[in-house]
């Protein structure tokens with residue numbers, strides 16, 4: 219397996235970890251769109267150590283195309299190292315894991331209250347001990363995903379990143395917001411660029427990449443080795459395709475038409491049914507399908523109906539009626555009004 223630096227040099231487009239969204243079916247779509255590195259959802263160290271079935275379900279990477287980044291969340295070096303060994307064992311069997319990432323960015327109250335995610339940014343020594351414990355426990359490359367800091371007054375990303383690199387991290391991803399901001403406001407890439415200039419390991423910038431032009435400008439201006447895309451790729455895996463083509467110097471392709479969007483949404487739904495069963499799949503797809511039809515005239519009503527359908531056939535029918543060729547005037551592409 220290539221090192222993180224080699225992977226990013228070959229292809230700088232990284233897809234973000236997103237709990238509840240970047241599961242196996244979604245990862246397969248963005249991988250097929252050419253993503254250079256694809257993150258799992260975060261998994262909890264304790265849940266892995268206790269053999270939680272749902273958590274092992276999240277780690278459904280057997281047979282998945284490489285390279286995959288597995289993200290681990292926790293607050294205590296010892297269980298983090300134990301969980302890392304479990305992941306390393308799985309990685310050994312699957313042969314597709316490029317790195318083990320440690321979550322130091324999640325702002326969710328239930329995570330932060332356990333001392334995990336972005337709370338670790340307020341405890342740099344502990345954060346470094348966790349990275350040291352994990353990097354010593356496994357031979358997989360270890361990386362850390364963090365934010366700018368806890369709040370505006372405590373933007374310690376440069377210090378924390380340097381410490382975790384000293385402790386063994388081989389790549390740093392920075393989301394240009396503080397914990398206090400959650401997902402509000404604009405991501406600020408100033409400190410991301412500074413980190414990229416200062417750190418001896420590759421830095422991946424993250425935050426508000428929604429178009430190829432923005433991705434290209436951020437790469438150019440920040441000097442980052444890669445860019446990570448989160449919300450922008452929901453319902454729009456073609457953004458990944460377009461970014462990959464841009465960075466590879468290939469000509470751009472036309473945006474997807476309704477038939478292509480329909481085919482992608484149906485592929486996503488069917489794969490979800492295959493892996494999660496119809497009951498769960500239909501409900502899980504409620505988080506994704508609105509993004510596929512976002513911005514199309516009449517989509518609000520369709521979204522409402524999709525939320526009440528509980529069979530895959532019903533969902534397919536609704537999507538097909540809305541997106542297939544013989545649409546009525548009300549279904550023609552137009553901004554939502």
Ligand SMILES: Cc1cc2nc3c(=O)[nH]c(=O)nc-3n(C[C@H](O)[C@H](O)[C@H](O)COP(=O)(O)O)c2cc1C
Nearest residue numbers: 234235236237259260363393425426427447448449
């Ligand atoms: C629904 C949702 C779930 C997320 N789950 C995770 C996660 O499990 N681990 C993580 O490090 N970041 C998580 N994030 C943060 C994203 O990885 C990313 O840093 C953030 O969305 C900013 O990038 P964007 O502007 O491209 O969306 C999540 C974000 C969202 C919106």
